[in-house]
Amino acid sequence: MNKLFKDTPFFESLLAAGLPVGPLAERPWPTTREEAWRYTDLSGLAQARAHIPRRVEGTLPASVKALLPKDFQGVVLLNGIPVEALSSFEEETNQRTVQLSLSSSGSGSGDLFEAVNRSAGQAEVRVSVAKGADLSVPFYVIHIMNAVGEGALVCPRLVVNLAEGSRLRVVEMFLGHEVKGYVSIPVAELSLADGAGLDYVQVHDHPPVACHVGRVRVDGARDSQASVLTVTNGAAVFRQDLLCDIRGEGSTVSVNGLHALKGLRHADSHTEIRHHEPASRSEQLYKCVLDDEARSVFNGRIVVDQKAQKTNSYQLNKNLLLSPDARVDTKPQLEIHADDVRCTHGATIGRVNEEEIFYLQTRGIGREDARRLLVRAFMDDVISRLEDPGLREILSRKLKESYGF
């Protein structure tokens, strides 16, 4: 018999915390018997006793401060609550508006976790960019989980609306700081009108005990260009579902990711890219580095509608195993209903090349340094595509200082 949401202690705890999850009671609870959740075991989450964290004193941890540009523009949320004193942005300029509100509750659309996110009624950050505005300075949305206890639930929402021909860079960070096993269930909805361009980067730094189940939706109209990058060090459970609907002719999405995992960490990226209209393009590159007993999952689904002729779609998942006990599961899923399309996909799983290590050694570089250099080179490939040099620097430091690569 399939398990229902109402059968889980997690559901009970949400009800007890006063969340209007009643209507979700009969929804099925995902188990590893289901294809989409085969490699991501939510039984720990099912047992979680969630609570809504209280407001904490508003200081920025030194490690976060050191990471950000001094004059960063954006919103800082502590344990799901926006903190004005730490944030820095103008609510309204003639180029864009930023609104903070509590999400509308109860509509119940999307999958179970999107519905939970809505029910939680936590902060929503809404960024709207005016027609033709070109904003190249990144806008930061920084979630800090600070000194929260076991089961703290954080359900933020980011909504980005780009009007015709506008451009924006957004960096969303999830940083766990001095915390126990929190649960974060964020949703990002990014929509691009005709000819709009978005660079969206999601950076994660969770403690090994955290559970993260996130969703990103991208909706691109004609001639839009969306680029999404997710960089994560995983967690006890880390799952991201990235759904792109390409609704306009001539639009491009570029969806990239980096899993850099150590210890017992896990990261599962599910992408689904739907080409609805002709002559659009999607490209995906997911790179995963796994040490120790880490586990990475990549599932990339590409759907090409019948009328989406001249679609060009490219997908590649490259995995680098640093330990015999690490494990990778990777799967492409192509559903192509049009006949004049180009779709290529591939996956590789490899180890650090001994010949390359030897070559570096013969130049005096120690074996461990050589190995590190090669692993970094593997990862930098994803990061070096970012146009913003400040952001490249931030990620490069994150990989070294927090992820330990």
Add this chain to the structure above:
Amino acid sequence: MLNVKDLHASVDGTAILKGLNLSVRAGEVHAIMGPNGSGKSTLSKIIAGNPQYSVDKGAVEYEGSTGTIDLLSLEPEERAREGVFLAFQYPVEVPGVQTALFLRAAYNAVCRHHGVEEMDPIDFDVFLHEKMKMLDMDDKFIDRAVNVDFSGGEKKRNEILQMAVLNPRLAILDETDSGLDIDSMKIVSAGVNKLRNRRNAMVVITHYQRLLNYIKPDIVHIFCQGRIVKSGGPELALEVEERGYDWLMK
């Protein structure tokens, strides 16, 4: 400087070197010639420390910074820091690692070993450009990943650039001339000659006597079936060029 004594080596149980003796002193240039598959590259890789080969018998002594050392007991990087350099017959491509960064990492690793101050990126850039000028190399190479998409000749030139940066005491050049056009060979040879002095030594492996007109050897060795079968002066190279190797293979 280098003393190879009765070296026997194999890979996966197949013997490749079968009792090799070679002695190189400071200030000397030795040339090694010999048929394909006779074991020349194997010797050079064993000296550099490639773990694929197993040494079954014999020894390799090397005059290091602290006196005579058993070279085979050192890790490859330790050998390099002690001044052993191999210009690969087939230089390895290292995707994603920028050449300039790689060269500086290598240079500074050697500095650290000798307790010398490391060079900062700006000074190193000046230093590196001097070496590149000597080898008539274009700036663009050092921004690219090590050897990736380099032409055959460019890879060989990059090997000699590394040699120029590391300034080794013992350099083994394994067919550095193969793949170089005539002009490149002249430039690279001139670069190599500039690096030559009384305190260092070179072993030049080649199939073509022509190279030896530019890099003049003191001694020429003929390698056959895992051993040196004949040694002589530069005229020996001319002789094998004319007669081939058959007469030496009895």
